[in-house]
Structure formats: structure tokens, C-alpha cells
Amino acid sequence: MIKYPQKLSLAITPTPLQCLSRLSAHIGGPKIWIKRDDLTGCAVTGNKVRKLEFILSNIIANGGDTLITAGGTQSNHCRAVAVLGAHLGLKVHLLLRRDGIVRPVGNLFLDHLTGAEIDHYSPAAFKQLDTLFDTWSSHYIEQGRKPHAIPIGGSNSFGVWGYISAISELIKDFSDAGIMPSAIIHATGSGGTQAGLIAGKQLYELDCAIHSYAVCDSASYFDSKVLSDLHNWKKDFQVSIDLNQLIISTNDNYIGAGYGKASKEIYDTIKLLASLEGVVLDPVYSGKAFYGMLEEIKAGRYKNHSDIVFIHTGGIFGLLAEHNQIIF
Numbered sequence: 001m002i003k004y005p006q007k008l009s010l011a012i013t014p015t016p017l018q019c020l021s022r023l024s025a026h027i028g029g030p031k032i033w034i035k036r037d038d039l040t041g042c043a044v045t046g047n048k049v050r051k052l053e054f055i056l057s058n059i060i061a062n063g064g065d066t067l068i069t070a071g072g073t074q075s076n077h078c079r080a081v082a083v084l085g086a087h088l089g090l091k092v093h094l095l096l097r098r099d100g101i102v103r104p105v106g107n108l109f110l111d112h113l114t115g116a117e118i119d120h121y122s123p124a125a126f127k128q129l130d131t132l133f134d135t136w137s138s139h140y141i142e143q144g145r146k147p148h149a150i151p152i153g154g155s156n157s158f159g160v161w162g163y164i165s166a167i168s169e170l171i172k173d174f175s176d177a178g179i180m181p182s183a184i185i186h187a188t189g190s191g192g193t194q195a196g197l198i199a200g201k202q203l204y205e206l207d208c209a210i211h212s213y214a215v216c217d218s219a220s221y222f223d224s225k226v227l228s229d230l231h232n233w234k235k236d237f238q239v240s241i242d243l244n245q246l247i248i249s250t251n252d253n254y255i256g257a258g259y260g261k262a263s264k265e266i267y268d269t270i271k272l273l274a275s276l277e278g279v280v281l282d283p284v285y286s287g288k289a290f291y292g293m294l295e296e297i298k299a300g301r302y303k304n305h306s307d308i309v310f311i312h313t314g315g316i317f318g319l320l321a322e323h324n325q326i327i328f
């Protein structure tokens with residue numbers, strides 16, 4: 001029996017599992033299914049809300065009234081915190097890394113719309129994030145508030161539960177669809193989704209590989225990040241799990257020019273899926289991972305697989321911010 005911590009009900013779940021039959025026929029590969037975690041909400045679309053259900057529940061239970069979090073200019077996580085903070089009546093302060101020219105579009109537009117306080121930092125200043133968190137926390141404590149810092153991507157011990165519970169949802173999806181997929185594929189950035197999926201696979205004894213496609217950082221970085229996050233999670237919640245049994249499988253071949261930088265191939269993949277299936281990916285996460293998966297299918301990696309599942313982790317507002325990259 002898996003003992004979950006308390007959570008708030010913030011995500012629209014279960015999200016649909018859909019078969020991409022036209023795309024599967026088009027590429028002549030295995031049958032590709034898509035778990036529509038881009039449909040966890042409208043303004044809170046994506047994977048972050050699953051983590052935040054647990055994170056925010058704990059913060060509110062501890063009397064927190066102010067959320068401080070951080071990410072890139074177009075961070076989906078920060079936007080989700082801004083929207084959910086407004087929904088729950090909590091103050092939100094976003095510390096954003098200045099990634100190029102700052103324009104109030106896409107996620108940043110929504111951050112402003114929800115009334116979040118926003119500070120932009122140069123990449124050099126942003127490297128001192130722990131100090132920034134401490135400085136702002138002290139500032140709010142002096143004002144008599146109860147601030148809580150949420151790490152980048154919401155990847156902490158509470159956040160891990162989000163994708164453990166998604167595994168139990170997927171098990172039901174597979175049974176309803178009458179399939180037993182051989183691989184679950186997704187984009188990994190801060191490693192929290194990956195950690196949850198890997199732990200969930202182990203806890204629920206799901207016989208299905210987890211293939212994580214990196215959008216930044218090397219496979220060895222994710223090996224140690226996921227393991228250290230799961231060590232903390234195991235200790236914090238006294239979970240009986242053998243972490244030596246975990247299989248962490250990260251593909252870092254499709255990062256391209258770097259985090260947030262998408263090539264023409266990524267935008268072509270986004271156009272292909274939108275036109276064949278009406279499913280919209282984003283250039284920073286889901287589009288990159290989906291492109292990587294299609295390339296690996298072409299290279300024969302999934303040739304003995306009959307069904308594989310891609311988790312669509314959201315990000316549409318990031319695509320809208322980059323709309324001029326696609327010329328019609």
C-alpha cells in the first residue's frame with residue numbers, strides 16, 4: 001500500500017490517453033500513444049500542476065502565505081505557480097533568469113496578468129539562486145509573512161509524488177485501452193517528472209521502461225540528480241524502496257544548441273503533429289523530446305516495440321512566445 005501525502009485537487013485528471021494513429025501510420029513505426037498532460041488545465045496546463053498539488057498542499061498546511069520560485073523567462077513552472085497562487089489567494093514572487101530580450105509574451109504575459117511580483121536577473125546573478133531565495137525569504141519574514149521557496153521546476157520531495165500518482169493513472173489507462181506499452185517517453189528538464197515516473201514504476205511494479213529525453217544537461221547529470229532527489233524523497237517520507245534497483249535511462253542526444261534553443265527540425269515536428277493529429281507541442285520541452293523519439297524510431301531503437309507512450313508535458317505558451325519561428 002503506497003502512502004501518499006495530502007494533496008490539493010488542482011489538476012484536471014485523469015488526462016486522456018490517445019492513440020496517434022495517423023502519425024504512427026505516417027512514420028511506419030510502433031503505435032504511438034500520447035498521455036495528454038497538456039490537458040491538466042487551461043492556464044495551468046502541463047506537468048507542473050501534478051507536482052504542485054502536493055507541494056502547495058504542504059505549504060498551506062504549514063501556514064505559508066507567500067510563494068517564491070524561479071526559472072527562465074518563459075518558465076512553465078513559474079507560470080503555473082503564478083496562476084495557482086492567484087487561485088489559492090497566495091502572494092507569488094518569481095525570480096526569472098533573463099534569457100535574451102525580455103518580452104511580456106507567452107508565459108511571462110500570464111505571470112504579469114496574475115499579479116505575480118517579478119524580478120529579472122542576469123544569468124550570472126541567477127547562479128546565486130540559493131542566496132536570492134534566502135534574501136527574499138528574509139525580506140518577507142521581516143514583513144510578517146510566511147514565505148516558502150519552491151525549487152526550479154518544483155522538483156523537490158513533495159513534487160516527486162506528482163508523477164508517482166501519474167503512474168497509477170497510466171496503469172488504469174493501459175488496462176482500459178487493452179495495451180501493455182514497452183516504453184514511456186517524456187522530456188526531462190529539472191528531473192522531477194523523471195524521478196516520479198521512475199519511483200512510480202518501481203513502487204507499482206510496472207513492467208515498462210522509462211525513457212527520458214534531456215532538453216538540457218548530460219545523461220550523467222540526470223543520473224545523479226534523479227538519484228539524489230529520490231534519496232531525499234525516500235528519507236523524507238520513509239519509503240521502503242531499493243534505489244539500487246532503479247533504471248535511469250536518459251537520452252541526451254537531442255538537446256541541440258542548448259536549453260530553449262530549437263532548430264528548424266523541432267518546429268517541423270511541431271507542425272507535423274499539429275497538422276496530423278491536432279496536438280500542439282512546445283519548442284523547449286515536448287517538441288524536442290518528441291523529435292528525439294521520432295529520430296530514435298527511424299534509427300530502429302523501437303523496432304521491437306508494438307506500443308509506446310509519449311507523455312505530453314505541456315508548454316503551449318512557450319510556443320506562442322516563439323510564434324515568429326514558424327513561417328507559413
Ligand SMILES: Cc1ncc(COP(=O)(O)O)c(C=O)c1O
Pocket residue numbers: 046047075076077153155187188189190191192193194282285286313314315
Ligand atoms: C512543458 C514541460 N515539459 C517538461 C518539463 C520537464 O519537467 P521536469 O522539470 O520535471 O524535468 C518541463 C519543466 O519545466 C516543462 O515545462
